[in-house]
Amino acid sequence: MSKETKWAICSTCDINCGLLVTVEDGKVKSIKKNPDHPLTPNSICVKGTNANKYITHPDRLTHALKRVGERGSGQWEQISTKQALDEIAEKMKQLIAEDGPETIGSTYGWSSNAGAASRRFMNLLGSPNWTWTGYVCLANSTVPSKATYGFWQFPDFHNTKCIVLLGHAPGPQRWTAEYLWIKDALDRGAKLIVTDPRRNSYSDQADIFLQIKPATDSAYLLAWINVIIEEELYDKEFVEKWTIGFEQLAERMKEYTPEWASEITGAPANKIRDSARMYATTGPAVIPWGAVPDHHANSTQTLRALTILRSITGNLDVPGGELLMGYHPEISSDDEFELNERLSPEQRKKQLGMDRFKLLSWETLEKTGPAMEKVWGKKYSNQVSGGAMAHPASMWEAMKTGKPYRLRALISQCNNTLNSYPNTTHIYEGLMNLDLLVVMDLIKSPTAQIADYILPATHWLERPNLFNYWDWIPVYQGGQQSVQAPEECLHDWMLWRELGVRLGQEKDWPASMEDAYDERLKPAGLTWEKLSTQERASAPEITFKKYQQTGFGTPSGKVELYSSIFEELGYDPLPSWIEPPESHVRKPELAKTHPLTFFTGMRENYWFHSFGLGRSTKELRSREPDPRMQIHPDTAYDLDLSDGDWAWVESTSGKRIKLRSWLSNDTHPNVVRVPHGWWYPETTGSDEPGAALSSLWKSADAVILHDSDEYCDKEQGNFQLRGLACKVYKVEDGTEGTSYAI
Numbered sequence: 001m002s003k004e005t006k007w008a009i010c011s012t013c014d015i016n017c018g019l020l021v022t023v024e025d026g027k028v029k030s031i032k033k034n035p036d037h038p039l040t041p042n043s044i045c046v047k048g049t050n051a052n053k054y055i056t057h058p059d060r061l062t063h064a065l066k067r068v069g070e071r072g073s074g075q076w077e078q079i080s081t082k083q084a085l086d087e088i089a090e091k092m093k094q095l096i097a098e099d100g101p102e103t104i105g106s107t108y109g110w111s112s113n114a115g116a117a118s119r120r121f122m123n124l125l126g127s128p129n130w131t132w133t134g135y136v137c138l139a140n141s142t143v144p145s146k147a148t149y150g151f152w153q154f155p156d157f158h159n160t161k162c163i164v165l166l167g168h169a170p171g172p173q174r175w176t177a178e179y180l181w182i183k184d185a186l187d188r189g190a191k192l193i194v195t196d197p198r199r200n201s202y203s204d205q206a207d208i209f210l211q212i213k214p215a216t217d218s219a220y221l222l223a224w225i226n227v228i229i230e231e232e233l234y235d236k237e238f239v240e241k242w243t244i245g246f247e248q249l250a251e252r253m254k255e256y257t258p259e260w261a262s263e264i265t266g267a268p269a270n271k272i273r274d275s276a277r278m279y280a281t282t283g284p285a286v287i288p289w290g291a292v293p294d295h296h297a298n299s300t301q302t303l304r305a306l307t308i309l310r311s312i313t314g315n316l317d318v319p320g321g322e323l324l325m326g327y328h329p330e331i332s333s334d335d336e337f338e339l340n341e342r343l344s345p346e347q348r349k350k351q352l353g354m355d356r357f358k359l360l361s362w363e364t365l366e367k368t369g370p371a372m373e374k375v376w377g378k379k380y381s382n383q384v385s386g387g388a389m390a391h392p393a394s395m396w397e398a399m400k401t402g403k404p405y406r407l408r409a410l411i412s413q414c415n416n417t418l419n420s421y422p423n424t425t426h427i428y429e430g431l432m433n434l435d436l437l438v439v440m441d442l443i444k445s446p447t448a449q450i451a452d453y454i455l456p457a458t459h460w461l462e463r464p465n466l467f468n469y470w471d472w473i474p475v476y477q478g479g480q481q482s483v484q485a486p487e488e489c490l491h492d493w494m495l496w497r498e499l500g501v502r503l504g505q506e507k508d509w510p511a512s513m514e515d516a517y518d519e520r521l522k523p524a525g526l527t528w529e530k531l532s533t534q535e536r537a538s539a540p541e542i543t544f545k546k547y548q549q550t551g552f553g554t555p556s557g558k559v560e561l562y563s564s565i566f567e568e569l570g571y572d573p574l575p576s577w578i579e580p581p582e583s584h585v586r587k588p589e590l591a592k593t594h595p596l597t598f599f600t601g602m603r604e605n606y607w608f609h610s611f612g613l614g615r616s617t618k619e620l621r622s623r624e625p626d627p628r629m630q631i632h633p634d635t636a637y638d639l640d641l642s643d644g645d646w647a648w649v650e651s652t653s654g655k656r657i658k659l660r661s662w663l664s665n666d667t668h669p670n671v672v673r674v675p676h677g678w679w680y681p682e683t684t685g686s687d688e689p690g691a692a693l694s695s696l697w698k699s700a701d702a703v704i705l706h707d708s709d710e711y712c713d714k715e716q717g718n719f720q721l722r723g724l725a726c727k728v729y730k731v732e733d734g735t736e737g738t739s740y741a742i
C-alpha cells in the first residue's frame with residue numbers, strides 16, 4: 001500500500017488555505033489543517049475537510065457532453081473531451097469570421113485556478129469581453145484604491161491595534177484564516193468596531209457596534225471623515241507631505257456630520273462620533289476587505305471614503321496598518337502572464353459596458369498604467385484581476401438584443417453564470433440566445449443545463465496550483481496535486497491552452513502548465529518541482545513606507561484624496577453620499593407596497609457562492625437543508641410566520657423566491673437577510689413543476705435582484721445587492737417539508 005502526504009491548496013473559497021492531504025493507493029484518505037504552513041497555519045473549515053466528497057460524488061461530471069435536443073431540454077450525447085474542444089474551436093472560428101473576436105465572451109468563478117490563463121486566451125483572441133465573478137465583489141474594490149494610493153491594501157492583522165469590520169464576519173467555517181488572525185489580534189487586546197444591519201458573531205465582543213440600515217455604509221464613513229477632520233484627529237504630517245486635495249476634501253465633508261449620518265443609518269450620532277475617534281486614535285488600525293461595500297449602487301464612493309480614511313489617519317504602509325506590498329520580485333505576475341499588451345487599442349474600445357462604467361474597464365487600466373509602471377514596474381496592474389472587465393449585465397444585453405453588437409458565444413468556467421450575477425431572467429434570456437455556450441464545471445449546474453457543450457473540470461485536489469494571491473501580496477506557494485482526475489476531465493488551465501492552440505495561438509502557450517510554472521519561477525531560480533516538494537512557499541520580509549523612496553503609484557505620486565483619475569474620467573473626484581435606488585427617501589411610495597428591506601450576498605458556512613457539490617454533499621447539506629431568510633420575530637408575527645415556515649420574498653421586480661423563515665432577534669425588524677446562490681441539485685432532471693434548471697427559480701437571490709443601470713454604481717457598474725425593498729408573505733399552500741431528502 002502506498003501512502004503519502006501532499007501539501008495542497010484548497011481553492012473552494014478565496015482564502016486558499018494550505019492543507020495536508022493524506023493519499024493512500026491514489027485515493028484521498030483525509031484532509032487536515034497544516035500546522036507548519038508558513039502562510040495559513042491551522043486554517044481549515046468543513047468545506048475543506050469534506051472536499052474529497054465532491055470528487056467522488058455520483059453527480060460529478062466525468063465526460064464531455066454535447067447538446068443534441070433543444071437548448072435546455074436535457075438531451076445530451078457523451079463525446080470525448082478532444083472532440084468537444086475540436087468542435088468548440090471550429091464554431092468559434094466561424095463566429096469570429098462572421099462578427100469579429102469581440103463576439104466571444106468569457107467568465108469564470110472562484111474554484112478555477114485559471115483566471116490569468118483565460119484572460120491570456122481572450123487577449124490573444126482579440127476579445128475585450130472577459131469578465132468574472134469578481135465583478136460582483138472583491139475585484140471591484142481594487143480600482144478606487146489604485147486611484148487613491150496606487151495599490152490594493154492588505155491589513156497587517158499581526159500588529160494592528162484596531163480592527164473595523166464592515167458587515168464582514170469571518171468565522172471558524174468561513175474565511176477561517178482571517179478569523180484566526182482577527183482572533184489573535186483581539187486576544188492581544190486590539191479594539192474592535194463592528195457595523196452591520198444585524199448582530200453578527202462579532203457584535204457582542206465589539207468595543208463599538210453600529211447597527212445600521214442596509215446600504216448606508218458610506219453615510220457613516222463620510223461622517224467619520226468629517227469628525228476626523230473637524231477634531232483634527234488626522235495625521236497632519238502625512239497629510240501635508242503625502243496627499244493632495246485635503247482642502248477640497250475638508251470642504252466637501254463639512255455637510256456630512258454624525259447627526260446627518262444618524263438620520264440615514266439609524267445609528268446614534270454619538271456612537272458614530274465615538275467610533276470615528278476610536279478608529280483615528282487607536283492606531284495602527286485596519287479596515288479589512290469585506291464584500292459589503294462592493295454591493296451597492298454607491299460602492300465606488302463608499303470605497304473611496306474607505307481609502308481616504310486609511311490615508312488621512314496615517315495607516316498606509318505602516319506596521320499594523322494597511323500594507324501596500326507590491327509584487328514579489330521572484331515570480332512573474334499574473335498580469336504579465338495575461339499578455340494584456342497584446343489586445344489592440346481598437347479592440348479594447350469595444351469592451352461591453354465601457355461606454356458607461358469606465359472605472360473597471362480598459363480605459364482606466366490604460367490611465368493607471370504609467371504611474372503603476374513607474375512605482376511597481378507593471379503597466380497593466382490587475383491585482384485580484386480587478387481591471388479591464390466587461391460589464392456582465394451589458395454582456396447579457398448584447399447577447400439578447402445585439403446591441404451595441406452581438407455577443408454570440410460565452411465560455412463559462414466554474415461559474416454558474418445564471419446564479420452568480422443579478423437578474424437571472426436577463427442572464428437566461430441572453431444565454432438562451434447564444435450560438436455557442438460552453439460550460440466547464442464539476443457538476444451539471446443550472447447554467448450547464450442550457451449549454452451546447454459541458455466540459456468536465458478537475459478539482460483542486462486533482463491539479464497542481466502555483467498560487468500568488470492574485471498579485472495582491474508578494475507571496476507565492478506551490479500546492480501539489482493530490483490525486484489523479486478522471487481521464488476525460490480537463491485541467492482548468494489546459495482548457496485555455498487547448499482552445500488557444502486550435503485557434504492559432506500555439507506559439508504563445510507553454511506546452512503544459514508545469515512548463516508555465518517553471519517559466520514564471522525562473523527569477524527565483526526555482527523549478528515547479530522544487531517549489532512544490534521542497535520550498536513550498538516564499539514570502540519576503542515586509543518593508544514599510546516604501547512610498548518614501550518611490551512615491552505612490554498615482555499620477556501625482558501622492559495619495560490623491562481628490563482623484564485626478566476620477567476627474568479625467570468625468571466622475572466625482574471626491575466621495576459623496578448617493579441615495580440608494582430603493583431607499584424610502586428616494587422612493588417613499590415603496591413604504592406602502594414593499595415595506596421591508598432585504599440584503600443578500602453574504603457568504604454561507606457550508607458552501608461558497610452557488611457551489612453545487614457543496615449542496616449535494618450530505619455532510620454539508622444536512623447542516624443547512626433549506627435556504628433560510630432571517631427575519632425579526634416581531635415582523636414574522638405580524639406576517640403570521642412561525643420559525644420554519646416557507647415564505648415568499650418579493651422584490652420590486654415583481655419576482656419572488658421561496659425561503660424558510662428563520663426567526664432571529666439579531667436582525668432589525670425592518671430588515672430581512674436573503675441567502676446567496678441557492679439552487680437544488682437534487683432536483684436536476686426532475687419533471688416536477690418548478691424543478692426546471694434544478695429549481696433555480698425557486699430560491700435563488702439572483703432571481704429577485706435588478707441589473708439595470710439605475711441599480712448600478714455609475715463609475716464601475718457595481719450592482720445593488722443590499723438595501724432593496726421587498727414584501728414578505730406566507731407561502732399560500734402552507735408550510736412545506738424540507739426540499740431535500742437527507
Ligand code: SF4
Pocket residue numbers: 010011012013014015016017043044045046047048049173174175176177
Ligand atoms: S476557509 Fe475552508 S473553503 Fe476556504 S480555503 Fe480554507 S478550507 Fe478551503
